[in-house]
Amino acid sequence: MIDRLAIFGATGDLSARYLLPGLAALRAAGHLGDGFQLTCADLASWDDERFRGWAATQLDRHGTAWPVDAREAIIASARYRRADITDPADVASVIAGAGPVAVYLALPPALFPVAVQALHQAGLPPGSRIVLEKPFGEDLDSAVELNRLLAALVPEEAVFRVDHFLAMSTVQNVLGSRLANRVLEPIWNSTHIAEVEIVWDETLTLEGRASYYDGVGALKDMVQNHLLQLLCLVAMEPPISLGERDLRDRKLDVLQSVRPLTGDDVLRRTRRARYLPGRIGDRDVPAYVDEEGVDPGRRTETFAEIELQLDCWRWSGTTFRLRSGKALGADRKEVAVRFRPVPYVPFGHGGEALPNVLRFGLDPECMTLDLTGIGSHTRTFVPLALTARMEPPDLPAYGRLLLDVLNGDPTLSIRGDEAEEAWRILAPVLSAWSGDLVPLEEYPAGSDGPAPRQPYGADPA
Missing domain, CATH: 3.30.360.10 (Dihydrodipicolinate Reductase; domain 2)
Incomplete structure:
Protein backbone atom coordinates (compact mmCIF):
# COMPACT_ATOMS: atom_id res chain seq x y z
CA MET A 1 0.00 0.00 0.00
CA ILE A 2 1.31 3.46 -0.92
CA ASP A 3 1.41 5.79 2.08
CA ARG A 4 1.97 9.06 0.21
CA LEU A 5 -0.72 11.04 -1.62
CA ALA A 6 -0.13 14.30 -3.51
CA ILE A 7 -3.17 16.31 -4.60
CA PHE A 8 -2.80 18.99 -7.27
CA GLY A 9 -5.74 21.41 -7.23
CA ALA A 10 -6.07 20.77 -3.51
CA THR A 11 -7.99 23.95 -2.61
CA GLY A 12 -10.82 23.23 -5.02
CA ASP A 13 -14.35 21.92 -4.63
CA LEU A 14 -13.37 18.30 -5.28
CA SER A 15 -10.96 18.23 -2.35
CA ALA A 16 -13.35 20.05 -0.05
CA ARG A 17 -16.42 17.93 -0.74
CA TYR A 18 -14.98 14.52 -1.51
CA LEU A 19 -11.25 13.88 -1.17
CA LEU A 20 -10.70 15.18 2.35
CA PRO A 21 -13.87 13.48 3.70
CA GLY A 22 -12.87 10.30 1.83
CA LEU A 23 -9.49 10.32 3.53
CA ALA A 24 -11.14 10.92 6.92
CA ALA A 25 -13.34 7.88 6.26
CA LEU A 26 -10.27 5.77 5.47
CA ARG A 27 -8.60 6.92 8.67
CA ALA A 28 -11.71 6.18 10.74
CA ALA A 29 -11.91 2.67 9.22
CA GLY A 30 -8.28 1.96 10.08
CA HIS A 31 -6.97 1.96 6.51
CA LEU A 32 -4.58 4.89 7.06
CA GLY A 33 -2.01 4.88 9.83
CA ASP A 34 0.13 7.55 11.45
CA GLY A 35 2.72 7.22 8.69
CA PHE A 36 0.36 8.47 5.99
CA GLN A 37 1.64 11.62 4.26
CA LEU A 38 -0.63 14.07 2.43
CA THR A 39 0.90 16.79 0.27
CA CYS A 40 -1.55 19.36 -1.07
CA ALA A 41 -0.61 21.72 -3.88
CA ASP A 42 -2.29 24.63 -5.61
CA LEU A 43 -1.55 28.12 -6.93
CA ALA A 44 -2.68 29.94 -3.77
CA SER A 45 0.18 31.43 -1.72
CA TRP A 46 -0.73 29.58 1.47
CA ASP A 47 1.35 27.89 4.12
CA ASP A 48 0.68 24.70 6.10
CA GLU A 49 -1.22 26.51 8.83
CA ARG A 50 -3.59 28.29 6.48
CA PHE A 51 -4.29 25.16 4.47
CA ARG A 52 -4.96 23.13 7.60
CA GLY A 53 -7.39 25.78 8.80
CA TRP A 54 -9.19 25.68 5.45
CA ALA A 55 -9.24 21.87 5.50
CA ALA A 56 -10.68 21.85 9.03
CA THR A 57 -13.49 24.15 7.90
CA GLN A 58 -14.28 21.94 4.91
CA LEU A 59 -14.30 18.77 7.00
CA ASP A 60 -16.58 20.43 9.54
CA ARG A 61 -18.92 21.15 6.63
CA HIS A 62 -18.64 18.01 4.52
CA GLY A 63 -17.07 15.35 6.75
CA THR A 64 -19.22 15.30 9.88
CA ALA A 65 -20.09 11.63 9.29
CA TRP A 66 -16.58 10.75 10.45
CA PRO A 67 -15.15 11.05 13.99
CA VAL A 68 -13.35 14.22 15.01
CA ASP A 69 -10.12 12.36 15.75
CA ALA A 70 -10.06 10.90 12.22
CA ARG A 71 -10.59 14.33 10.68
CA GLU A 72 -7.91 15.86 12.88
CA ALA A 73 -5.45 13.11 11.93
CA ILE A 74 -5.91 13.85 8.23
CA ILE A 75 -5.44 17.58 8.84
CA ALA A 76 -2.29 16.93 10.87
CA SER A 77 -0.87 14.73 8.08
CA ALA A 78 -1.26 17.48 5.48
CA ARG A 79 1.41 19.83 4.28
CA TYR A 80 0.89 22.52 1.68
CA ARG A 81 3.02 23.59 -1.26
CA ARG A 82 2.36 26.43 -3.63
CA ALA A 83 2.94 24.86 -7.05
CA ASP A 84 2.24 25.44 -10.72
CA ILE A 85 1.32 22.12 -12.32
CA THR A 86 2.89 23.29 -15.59
CA ASP A 87 6.30 23.83 -13.94
CA PRO A 88 8.33 20.58 -13.63
CA ALA A 89 10.45 22.08 -10.83
CA ASP A 90 7.36 22.90 -8.78
CA VAL A 91 5.94 19.45 -9.46
CA ALA A 92 9.20 17.78 -8.42
CA SER A 93 9.11 19.62 -5.08
CA VAL A 94 5.60 18.34 -4.39
CA ILE A 95 6.27 14.67 -5.15
CA ALA A 96 9.71 14.58 -3.54
CA GLY A 97 10.14 11.96 -0.84
CA ALA A 98 10.98 8.36 -0.17
CA GLY A 99 9.11 5.65 -2.04
CA PRO A 100 6.25 5.74 -4.55
CA VAL A 101 3.54 8.39 -4.47
CA ALA A 102 -0.07 8.49 -5.65
CA VAL A 103 -0.63 11.72 -7.59
CA TYR A 104 -4.23 12.97 -7.79
CA LEU A 105 -4.94 15.51 -10.53
CA ALA A 106 -7.99 17.33 -9.12
CA LEU A 107 -7.77 19.71 -12.07
CA PRO A 108 -9.78 20.80 -15.12
CA PRO A 109 -9.36 18.22 -17.92
CA ALA A 110 -7.71 20.80 -20.19
CA LEU A 111 -4.71 20.74 -17.82
CA PHE A 112 -4.22 16.97 -17.86
CA PRO A 113 -1.79 16.82 -20.83
CA VAL A 114 0.54 19.51 -19.53
CA ALA A 115 0.31 18.04 -16.00
CA VAL A 116 1.33 14.59 -17.26
CA GLN A 117 4.21 16.11 -19.21
CA ALA A 118 5.39 18.00 -16.11
CA LEU A 119 5.25 14.81 -14.05
CA HIS A 120 7.30 13.04 -16.72
CA GLN A 121 9.96 15.74 -16.59
CA ALA A 122 9.90 15.86 -12.80
CA GLY A 123 10.42 12.10 -12.60
CA LEU A 124 7.90 9.98 -10.73
CA PRO A 125 9.42 7.47 -8.27
CA PRO A 126 9.10 3.81 -9.39
CA GLY A 127 5.80 2.24 -8.40
CA SER A 128 3.92 5.55 -8.35
CA ARG A 129 0.34 5.94 -9.54
CA ILE A 130 -1.61 8.75 -11.18
CA VAL A 131 -5.29 9.59 -10.77
CA LEU A 132 -7.32 11.64 -13.25
CA GLU A 133 -10.85 12.92 -12.75
CA LYS A 134 -13.47 12.81 -15.47
CA PRO A 135 -13.94 13.77 -18.20
CA PHE A 136 -10.86 12.02 -19.56
CA GLY A 137 -9.94 14.33 -22.41
CA GLU A 138 -12.26 16.67 -24.26
CA ASP A 139 -12.91 14.54 -27.37
CA LEU A 140 -11.61 11.38 -29.03
CA ASP A 141 -8.40 12.90 -30.34
CA SER A 142 -7.45 14.42 -27.00
CA ALA A 143 -8.23 11.17 -25.17
CA VAL A 144 -5.99 9.19 -27.54
CA GLU A 145 -3.18 11.71 -27.08
CA LEU A 146 -3.59 11.72 -23.30
CA ASN A 147 -3.41 7.92 -23.24
CA ARG A 148 -0.18 8.15 -25.26
CA LEU A 149 1.33 10.59 -22.75
CA LEU A 150 0.30 8.43 -19.81
CA ALA A 151 1.77 5.29 -21.39
CA ALA A 152 5.14 7.05 -21.51
CA LEU A 153 4.86 7.93 -17.80
CA VAL A 154 3.55 4.84 -15.99
CA PRO A 155 2.15 1.37 -16.86
CA GLU A 156 -1.57 1.16 -17.62
CA GLU A 157 -2.26 -0.59 -14.31
CA ALA A 158 -0.89 2.49 -12.52
CA VAL A 159 -3.35 4.85 -14.25
CA PHE A 160 -6.62 5.47 -12.41
CA ARG A 161 -9.25 7.21 -14.55
CA VAL A 162 -11.70 7.44 -11.70
CA ASP A 163 -15.46 7.50 -11.92
CA HIS A 164 -16.94 7.61 -8.43
CA PHE A 165 -20.28 6.26 -9.71
CA LEU A 166 -18.63 2.84 -10.03
CA ALA A 167 -17.91 2.82 -6.28
CA PRO A 186 -32.75 -15.56 -17.50
CA ILE A 187 -34.98 -12.56 -18.32
CA TRP A 188 -32.18 -9.98 -18.55
CA ASN A 189 -32.45 -9.53 -22.32
CA SER A 190 -34.45 -7.87 -25.07
CA THR A 191 -37.11 -10.59 -25.09
CA HIS A 192 -38.31 -9.33 -21.72
CA ILE A 193 -36.87 -5.81 -21.36
CA PHE A 339 -40.02 -4.92 -18.75
CA ARG A 340 -42.33 -5.73 -21.64
CA PRO A 341 -46.03 -6.31 -20.82
CA VAL A 342 -47.42 -9.79 -20.38
CA PRO A 343 -49.05 -11.12 -23.58
CA TYR A 344 -52.51 -11.64 -22.07
CA VAL A 345 -54.34 -10.55 -18.93
CA PRO A 346 -57.36 -12.76 -17.93
CA PHE A 347 -59.14 -10.17 -15.81
CA GLY A 348 -61.87 -8.85 -18.05
CA HIS A 349 -62.20 -5.08 -17.73
CA GLY A 350 -59.64 -4.62 -15.01
CA GLY A 351 -57.82 -2.09 -17.12
CA GLU A 352 -54.34 -2.18 -18.51
CA ALA A 353 -51.64 -3.87 -16.42
CA LEU A 354 -48.92 -1.49 -15.35
CA PRO A 355 -45.44 -2.28 -16.67
CA ASN A 356 -43.00 -3.94 -14.31
CA VAL A 357 -40.06 -1.64 -13.59
CA LEU A 358 -36.95 -2.51 -11.60
CA ARG A 359 -35.39 0.70 -10.28
CA PHE A 360 -31.90 1.05 -8.90
CA GLY A 361 -31.97 4.31 -6.98
CA LEU A 362 -28.63 6.09 -7.03
CA ASP A 363 -29.35 8.91 -4.58
CA PRO A 364 -30.76 7.85 -2.19
CA GLU A 365 -29.43 4.35 -2.72
CA CYS A 366 -32.27 1.83 -2.85
CA MET A 367 -33.96 -0.75 -5.06
CA THR A 368 -37.64 -0.79 -6.01
CA LEU A 369 -39.65 -3.27 -8.06
CA ASP A 370 -42.90 -1.89 -9.48
CA LEU A 371 -45.52 -4.62 -9.91
CA THR A 372 -49.20 -4.86 -10.76
CA GLY A 373 -51.71 -6.27 -8.24
CA ILE A 374 -55.47 -6.69 -8.00
CA GLY A 375 -57.49 -4.40 -5.77
CA SER A 376 -59.30 -5.83 -2.76
CA HIS A 377 -62.73 -7.25 -3.71
CA THR A 378 -62.31 -5.88 -7.26
CA ARG A 379 -60.77 -6.95 -10.48
CA THR A 380 -59.09 -3.65 -11.19
CA PHE A 381 -55.34 -3.31 -11.32
CA VAL A 382 -53.47 -1.46 -8.59
CA PRO A 383 -49.76 -0.66 -8.38
CA LEU A 384 -47.55 -2.52 -5.93
CA ALA A 385 -44.01 -1.49 -5.03
CA LEU A 386 -41.43 -3.61 -3.28
CA THR A 387 -38.62 -1.43 -1.92
CA ALA A 388 -35.32 -2.42 -0.35
CA ARG A 389 -33.17 0.17 1.39
CA MET A 390 -29.46 -0.41 1.14
CA GLU A 391 -27.31 -0.75 4.21
CA PRO A 392 -25.05 2.30 4.53
CA PRO A 393 -21.72 1.52 2.85
CA ASP A 394 -18.61 1.10 4.98
CA LEU A 395 -16.90 3.81 2.94
CA PRO A 396 -18.20 6.69 0.82
CA ALA A 397 -17.59 6.37 -2.92
CA TYR A 398 -14.48 8.54 -2.90
CA GLY A 399 -13.16 6.70 0.14
CA ARG A 400 -13.44 3.43 -1.77
CA LEU A 401 -11.75 4.92 -4.84
CA LEU A 402 -8.89 6.39 -2.80
CA LEU A 403 -8.37 3.05 -1.06
CA ASP A 404 -8.21 1.29 -4.43
CA VAL A 405 -5.64 3.82 -5.63
CA LEU A 406 -3.43 3.40 -2.57
CA ASN A 407 -3.77 -0.40 -2.74
CA GLY A 408 -3.18 -0.50 -6.50
CA ASP A 409 -6.51 -2.09 -7.48
CA PRO A 410 -7.73 -0.57 -10.80
CA THR A 411 -10.92 -2.66 -11.09
CA LEU A 412 -13.25 0.31 -10.55
CA SER A 413 -11.28 2.70 -12.72
CA ILE A 414 -11.70 3.12 -16.47
Missing part, protein backbone atom coordinates in the same frame (compact mmCIF):
# COMPACT_ATOMS: atom_id res chain seq x y z
CA MET A 168 -21.52 3.52 -5.25
CA SER A 169 -23.09 0.54 -3.50
CA THR A 170 -26.27 0.62 -5.61
CA VAL A 171 -24.28 0.69 -8.81
CA GLN A 172 -22.40 -2.41 -7.72
CA ASN A 173 -25.75 -3.96 -6.78
CA VAL A 174 -26.77 -3.69 -10.43
CA LEU A 175 -24.27 -6.44 -11.07
CA GLY A 176 -25.14 -8.30 -7.89
CA SER A 177 -28.86 -8.30 -8.65
CA ARG A 178 -28.29 -9.56 -12.17
CA LEU A 179 -25.63 -12.16 -11.61
CA ALA A 180 -26.46 -13.60 -8.18
CA ASN A 181 -30.22 -14.07 -8.61
CA ARG A 182 -31.60 -16.80 -10.83
CA VAL A 183 -34.94 -15.03 -11.08
CA LEU A 184 -33.39 -12.11 -13.01
CA GLU A 185 -30.57 -13.34 -15.22
CA ALA A 194 -38.23 -3.07 -23.59
CA GLU A 195 -36.26 -0.10 -22.36
CA VAL A 196 -33.59 0.93 -19.88
CA GLU A 197 -33.48 4.52 -18.64
CA ILE A 198 -30.29 5.78 -17.00
CA VAL A 199 -31.14 9.13 -15.45
CA TRP A 200 -29.36 11.76 -13.38
CA ASP A 201 -31.79 14.67 -13.07
CA GLU A 202 -31.07 17.17 -10.33
CA THR A 203 -32.52 20.33 -8.83
CA LEU A 204 -29.01 21.73 -8.36
CA THR A 205 -27.88 24.54 -10.61
CA LEU A 206 -24.24 25.53 -11.11
CA GLU A 207 -23.50 26.01 -7.39
CA GLY A 208 -20.46 28.14 -8.19
CA ARG A 209 -18.96 25.70 -10.71
CA ALA A 210 -19.36 27.79 -13.86
CA SER A 211 -15.60 27.90 -14.48
CA TYR A 212 -15.70 24.12 -15.01
CA TYR A 213 -19.22 23.38 -16.17
CA ASP A 214 -19.56 26.08 -18.83
CA GLY A 215 -16.65 24.57 -20.72
CA VAL A 216 -18.02 21.04 -20.50
CA GLY A 217 -21.83 20.85 -20.41
CA ALA A 218 -24.15 18.00 -19.50
CA LEU A 219 -23.08 15.63 -22.28
CA LYS A 220 -19.39 15.59 -21.31
CA ASP A 221 -19.95 16.08 -17.59
CA MET A 222 -22.39 13.20 -17.10
CA VAL A 223 -23.28 11.16 -20.19
CA GLN A 224 -19.80 10.52 -21.63
CA ASN A 225 -18.52 8.97 -18.42
CA HIS A 226 -20.94 8.29 -15.55
CA LEU A 227 -23.98 7.25 -17.56
CA LEU A 228 -22.09 5.24 -20.17
CA GLN A 229 -20.37 3.38 -17.35
CA LEU A 230 -23.77 2.54 -15.87
CA LEU A 231 -24.86 1.34 -19.31
CA CYS A 232 -21.90 -1.04 -19.30
CA LEU A 233 -22.87 -2.60 -15.97
CA VAL A 234 -26.52 -2.99 -16.99
CA ALA A 235 -25.82 -4.49 -20.41
CA MET A 236 -22.55 -6.42 -20.07
CA GLU A 237 -22.34 -10.18 -20.47
CA PRO A 238 -21.58 -12.06 -17.23
CA PRO A 239 -17.81 -11.90 -16.68
CA ILE A 240 -15.83 -14.96 -15.66
CA SER A 241 -14.84 -13.08 -12.51
CA LEU A 242 -15.06 -9.58 -11.07
CA GLY A 243 -11.33 -9.21 -11.45
CA GLU A 244 -9.91 -6.15 -13.15
CA ARG A 245 -9.33 -7.66 -16.58
CA ASP A 246 -12.50 -9.74 -16.87
CA LEU A 247 -14.80 -6.95 -15.72
CA ARG A 248 -13.26 -4.26 -17.89
CA ASP A 249 -13.14 -6.52 -20.97
CA ARG A 250 -16.89 -7.07 -20.72
CA LYS A 251 -17.53 -3.35 -20.25
CA LEU A 252 -15.54 -2.66 -23.39
CA ASP A 253 -17.68 -5.19 -25.29
CA VAL A 254 -20.77 -3.15 -24.47
CA LEU A 255 -19.27 0.11 -25.68
CA GLN A 256 -18.11 -1.52 -28.90
CA SER A 257 -21.61 -2.90 -29.49
CA VAL A 258 -23.27 0.53 -29.44
CA ARG A 259 -24.71 1.18 -32.87
CA PRO A 260 -22.94 4.17 -34.47
CA LEU A 261 -25.09 7.26 -34.69
CA THR A 262 -25.49 8.69 -38.20
CA GLY A 263 -26.41 12.29 -38.94
CA ASP A 264 -30.13 11.49 -38.99
CA ASP A 265 -29.81 9.44 -35.82
CA VAL A 266 -28.25 12.35 -33.97
CA LEU A 267 -31.15 14.60 -34.97
CA ARG A 268 -33.82 12.06 -33.96
CA ARG A 269 -32.18 10.38 -30.98
CA THR A 270 -30.48 13.21 -29.11
CA ARG A 271 -31.69 16.36 -27.37
CA ARG A 272 -29.95 19.29 -25.73
CA ALA A 273 -31.38 22.21 -23.80
CA ARG A 274 -30.54 24.81 -21.17
CA TYR A 275 -32.61 26.33 -18.41
CA LEU A 276 -34.47 29.63 -18.38
CA PRO A 277 -35.41 31.61 -15.26
CA GLY A 278 -37.71 29.74 -12.92
CA ARG A 279 -38.40 28.69 -9.38
CA ILE A 280 -37.11 25.57 -7.61
CA GLY A 281 -38.74 25.03 -4.23
CA ASP A 282 -38.63 28.36 -2.44
CA ARG A 283 -35.84 29.94 -4.46
CA ASP A 284 -35.80 31.91 -7.66
CA VAL A 285 -33.27 30.70 -10.20
CA PRO A 286 -31.83 32.92 -12.95
CA ALA A 287 -31.43 31.69 -16.50
CA TYR A 288 -28.30 29.68 -17.14
CA VAL A 289 -26.89 32.40 -19.38
CA ASP A 290 -27.23 34.89 -16.50
CA GLU A 291 -25.34 32.74 -13.99
CA GLU A 292 -22.05 34.24 -12.83
CA GLY A 293 -19.13 33.05 -14.95
CA VAL A 294 -21.21 31.77 -17.88
CA ASP A 295 -20.34 32.75 -21.45
CA PRO A 296 -23.64 32.67 -23.42
CA GLY A 297 -21.71 32.39 -26.68
CA ARG A 298 -20.57 28.89 -25.78
CA ARG A 299 -24.16 27.63 -26.03
CA THR A 300 -23.47 25.13 -23.26
CA GLU A 301 -26.28 22.65 -22.59
CA THR A 302 -27.56 21.93 -19.08
CA PHE A 303 -29.75 19.04 -20.28
CA ALA A 304 -28.67 16.16 -22.50
CA GLU A 305 -30.51 13.07 -23.64
CA ILE A 306 -29.32 10.35 -25.97
CA GLU A 307 -31.02 7.17 -27.16
CA LEU A 308 -28.82 4.19 -28.01
CA GLN A 309 -29.22 0.73 -29.52
CA LEU A 310 -26.83 -2.17 -28.96
CA ASP A 311 -26.00 -4.50 -31.84
CA CYS A 312 -25.74 -7.83 -30.03
CA TRP A 313 -27.90 -10.89 -29.47
CA ARG A 314 -28.85 -10.07 -25.89
CA TRP A 315 -30.06 -6.51 -26.50
CA SER A 316 -31.28 -6.26 -30.10
CA GLY A 317 -34.58 -4.36 -29.90
CA THR A 318 -34.09 -2.80 -26.45
CA THR A 319 -33.77 0.97 -26.20
CA PHE A 320 -31.25 2.53 -23.81
CA ARG A 321 -32.00 6.15 -22.93
CA LEU A 322 -29.37 8.18 -21.09
CA ARG A 323 -30.42 11.53 -19.65
CA SER A 324 -29.05 14.20 -17.34
CA GLY A 325 -30.29 17.68 -16.53
CA LYS A 326 -29.73 20.51 -14.07
CA ALA A 327 -32.18 22.93 -12.44
CA LEU A 328 -35.10 20.54 -12.80
CA GLY A 329 -38.17 20.44 -10.59
CA ALA A 330 -37.30 17.17 -8.83
CA ASP A 331 -34.29 14.96 -8.28
CA ARG A 332 -34.45 11.69 -10.17
CA LYS A 333 -31.29 9.61 -10.07
CA GLU A 334 -31.83 6.02 -11.07
CA VAL A 335 -31.46 3.15 -13.47
CA ALA A 336 -34.98 2.09 -14.49
CA VAL A 337 -35.32 -1.29 -16.22
CA ARG A 338 -38.74 -1.45 -17.94
CA ARG A 415 -9.19 1.50 -18.79
CA GLY A 416 -7.69 3.57 -21.60
CA ASP A 417 -9.51 1.74 -24.39
CA GLU A 418 -12.82 2.19 -22.56
CA ALA A 419 -12.29 5.94 -22.39
CA GLU A 420 -11.54 6.14 -26.10
CA GLU A 421 -14.54 3.98 -27.04
CA ALA A 422 -16.86 6.23 -25.04
CA TRP A 423 -15.65 9.23 -27.00
CA ARG A 424 -16.15 7.36 -30.29
CA ILE A 425 -19.80 6.82 -29.39
CA LEU A 426 -20.36 10.52 -28.78
CA ALA A 427 -18.14 11.91 -31.56
CA PRO A 428 -21.01 12.36 -34.07
CA VAL A 429 -23.16 13.94 -31.35
CA LEU A 430 -20.47 16.44 -30.41
CA SER A 431 -19.93 17.28 -34.07
CA ALA A 432 -23.63 17.81 -34.77
CA TRP A 433 -24.19 19.84 -31.61
CA SER A 434 -21.19 22.07 -32.22
CA GLY A 435 -22.52 22.76 -35.72
CA ASP A 436 -26.01 23.55 -34.33
CA LEU A 437 -27.54 20.73 -36.40
CA VAL A 438 -29.53 19.78 -33.28
CA PRO A 439 -31.49 22.74 -31.84
CA LEU A 440 -30.60 24.04 -28.39
CA GLU A 441 -33.98 23.90 -26.67
CA GLU A 442 -34.95 25.69 -23.46
CA TYR A 443 -36.88 24.80 -20.32
CA PRO A 444 -37.89 26.77 -17.23
CA ALA A 445 -35.85 26.07 -14.12
CA GLY A 446 -38.00 23.95 -11.81
CA SER A 447 -39.79 22.18 -14.67
CA ASP A 448 -39.52 18.59 -15.92
CA GLY A 449 -37.16 19.66 -18.69
CA PRO A 450 -37.87 20.43 -22.34
CA ALA A 451 -41.35 19.59 -23.58
CA PRO A 452 -41.73 16.12 -25.14
CA ARG A 453 -40.85 16.06 -28.79
CA GLN A 454 -43.29 14.37 -31.16
CA PRO A 455 -42.61 11.98 -32.67
CA TYR A 456 -39.70 11.04 -30.42
CA GLY A 457 -37.30 8.18 -30.97
CA ALA A 458 -39.03 7.00 -34.14
CA ASP A 459 -37.80 3.81 -35.75
CA PRO A 460 -36.40 2.22 -32.58
CA ALA A 461 -35.19 -0.87 -34.43
